Amino acid sequence: MPIEETDTKVTLTHPSDPSSSVTILKHGATILSWLHKGKEQLWLSDAAKLDGSKPVRGGIPLVFPIFGKEKNESSPAFQLSQHGFARSSPWEFLGQTTESPATIQFGLGPEQVDPEVYKLWGEGKYDFTLILSITLDDDLTTTIEVENSGKEDFDFKWLFHTYLRVPDITDVLVNNLIDQRCYDQLLATEYVEKAPVISFHEEFDRIYKNIPVEKSFQVIDKGQVLHNVHRDNLPDTVVWNPWIEKSKGMADFEPKSGYHHMLCIEAGHVAEYLTLAKGSKWKAAQTLSVGGEIRLQTNIF
Template sequence: MVDRSHKPSAISAKAAGPQPTVDVSDNGVTAKLPTGESVEVLLHGASVISWKSKGEVENLWLSESAVLDGSKPVRGGIPVVFPNFGPAPKDHATSKNPQHGFARNVRWEFLGKSTSEGEASKGSDDSVKLDFGLYSTALSDEARKAWPYDFGLVYSVTLSQEGLRTVLNVRNEGKEAFEFQVLLHTYLRVKDISKTTINGLASATYSDKVLSLPTATQSTPTLSINGEVDRVYKSLAQDTTSVLEGGKPRFDVVRDNLVDTVVWNPWIEKAKGMGDFSPKDGYKNMLCVEVGAVDGWQKLDGGEGWEGGQVIRSLL
């Protein structure tokens, strides 16, 4: 046998580094990265109820009285709003649906997980994606009668060191076209709402539910919260909305194929009136920045699909 002078060396298998862990229970799914980040998703509503950054820092606000047994929507975290936002219009096909639709109040199916590889030198995975599905065939007869369309939803929750990505894919599985709205109702946890501001809304048009204004314009570059706020910002030019605490960046919320953003804080009186909102002064530690498509309707013909979502980055 002739010994080749430039014979390639044998490829040695690199030992796998630490991998994400995924625990599945009857109620939900929890994933954790080797670097400490974690996410927890209930099967009820596919609601994300916890997202922790490295160092066990909780980024989402969850009411202490949130109902997690599937009997009602979750107060806090990231509920999924579909196929209508708010009370459905009386003259629309969604008119018989409950407020904010049915997706947040039915049980979803866990479809599985997938991971992405990190840097080759680390030999470990740096993100994990959890997929959840909801199909028209899984709805109750009552819900099917209220909204009799054939659809399929796949909701993907991806945890990485950089942040949390949540994406909803909607598909019309039937022949008849339907219209829908979608919103990711994110409750961000903040230290002090009086010192929290929002950037990225300057010059945007919005409707103000508190003041009953159908149309107004954001006149300042920064929005401060000093009372009840419930605004729908429409067709935002910037993809990113930033939340600051004491003038320092806390969160970036980046929209993907979603042009609207709802900003909500119930403040004192409305918080007192919600039975599942606690502590009653919890409004001081939460701010909803909710990305969606809620100004008008998205339409899907038979066989068509649509996808939209967000990436939230914790900037601590």
């Protein structure tokens, strides 16, 4: 069967390739695993909580309606915990929508969010519907649709918090970010990226802003393309690796040496809030693919 559903998870297997599949935890609609021709493409912490007690460390958690922790006390999202409630709420599995390519959907509305948490966002006056579509072909596409089904406009941010698996982070390069404006969260400074490729030898946490959506990013290991990240209507990208000390400080990050084998490249709309008028919808997508040729979309000379 291409779809297997349990009380807690849904697994979609490629209809013509049983070695390729995607597994989603219903709590948070978090993708836990993406097997591509038998090889795992995502990193998941050995200590990740899969019982709904806290957001999953690894895979592809969903960040909504805020990114990080809101610091502006006048914001309707100020009281929300980090990264909002989408990744920590039970989503409804809506079933399969197409057979070719194989696509399944999950949905989230206010009735599925903890009432005490929901009240922390604009005093609970915003009505919304989130529809997540997951398409498994030779690549993996996650599409989000946000609908404002209430009587009030609301502001939100969105992020696919993707943890990619890599053999060794110290051998990895990421291309096509040169000349992009970025905010370095460790230095609390904004500047234009001038490195022709990004490499990793210490903690790394940057938000790259307003990147043309035709640009894709590639994770390259010793000349071989491991991953390609493509975006649709997602102008920003977060690049993150916690390195040694931050990994030690996260109880659900195991093994502590796991930072060697993961890299977060997170497509989103997080540099600024999006305002969604009542009755309106917003749609965006991320597509992950494996391998291929190195593709330079920037001038590195």
